[in-house]
Amino acid sequence: MSQRKQRTSTSSEAEKYKETASYHEDVSSSSQRAESFDGELAVHYTKYPNRWSRIREVLREPVAEFFGVMILIIFGTGVDCQVVLSGNTSVASSPKGDYLSLNFGWAVGTALGVWVSSGISGGHINPAVTIALATFRDFPWRKVPAYIFAQVMGGLCGAGIIYANYIHAIDIVEGGRNVRTLTTASLFSTYALDYMTSVSCFFDEFLGTAVLLIVVCAINDNRNGPPPPGLAPLVLFIMILGIGAALGMQTGYAINPARDLGPRLLTAMVGYGGQVFSFRNQYWLWCPVIAPIIGALVGTFLYDAFFFTGSESILNRPDARARAHHERAMAAERQRPIAGVENV
Incomplete structure (x- = not known):
């Protein structure tokens, strides 16, 4: 009886061993097949695995600029609406912020907009930045129209989202759905204070954008203590x-021309009409559009002229004298005899 039990036990252990061995063989075979499959994928990998990937490759940079500006405007005009509209007791029981809140909102919008787009498009989110980098650096001019269009449309869509979000509060402040004045239009675009002269308005925007570009150039200058990655x-x-x-x-x-023009277009479309463009003899063009572009060009020029040493700046390209010296050096190098030839 004990011998029979022993044989049965031995038989069951043998079956278990076979099953375990078979399992390990199956796992090993599956692993080998997986490695082989991964190897085939690596060998046959293509940059465009499907049709959408080809379309995305063309769109991703302008779309990154679109979303970057849209995020900027959502936070910026959003904080404008919340702080200003809440000052009306019919909208909120107490004000929800102050001028410092406005500054923080626009700063947060800028930071997050750049964070979203910088790794894909460079995080310009500003036509003035795009034009300045195309003028003085190696940014391709062929990309400029698509970037600027995407930036302006991002501003328009961001403003549209905020307008839809705060439309009822705007109705209360304005006195009805069909009443739209510059009082609430200024929540979306910029309008100078009454005491400002045209020259003062232009200089104010010029100065702010020039400072902006000097800092932007410093951030991207590897020889001037750039911030850590990210x-x-x-x-x-x-x-x-x-x-x-x-x-x-x-x-x-x-x-930022897109920050102003995109929301201004939105206000013209939703009932504010031509007053948003006729304010102060086309203020919208010469102050928040032209002045920032000129300020960006001057700011980039000043940085490249006095600080930047990289070859991608047009101010650091070799002049005729340097090119001639290079040609003479290359000619002299070609005329040197091969080592050891003179001893033959």
Whole structure:
């Protein structure tokens, strides 16, 4: 009886061993097949695995700029609406913020907009930045129209989202759905204070954008203590907060044509009409559009002229004398005899 039990036990152990061995063989075979499959994928991998990937490759940079500006406007015009509209007791029982809140909102919007887009498109989110980098650096001019269009449309869509979110509060402040004045239009675009002259308005926007570009150039200069990877948005947060706190009162510190023009187009479309463009003899064009572009060009020029040494700046390209010296050096190098030939 004990021998029979022993044989049965031995038989069952043998079956278990076979099953275990078979399991390990199956696992090993599956692993080998997986490795082989991964190897085939690696061998046959293509940059465009499907049709959408080809379309995305063309769209991703302008779309990144679109979303970057849209996020900027959502936070910026959003904080404008919340702070200003809550000042009306029919909208809120107490004000929800102050001027410093406005500065923080625009700084947060800038930082997050750049964070979303910088790794894909460079995080310009500003036509003035795009034009300045195309003029003085190696940014391709062929990309400029798509970037600017995407930036302006991002501003329009961001403003549209905020307008839809605060439309009832705007109705209360304005006195009805069919009443729209510059009182609430200024929540979306910039309008100078009454005492400001045209020259003063232009200079205010010019100055703010010139400072902006000097800092942007410093952030991207590897020879001038750039911020650690991923922390450029933090520097931009501090910069926009400072510009708003120091230079923002008189013209609303647009310092970005897309930030102003996109929302201005939105206000014209939703009932504010032509008054948003006729204000102060086409103020919308010469102050928040032209002044920032000129300020950006001057700011980039000053940085490249006195600080930047990289070859991508047009101010650091070799002149005729340097090119001639290079040609003479190359000719002299070609005329040197091969080592050891003179001893033959």
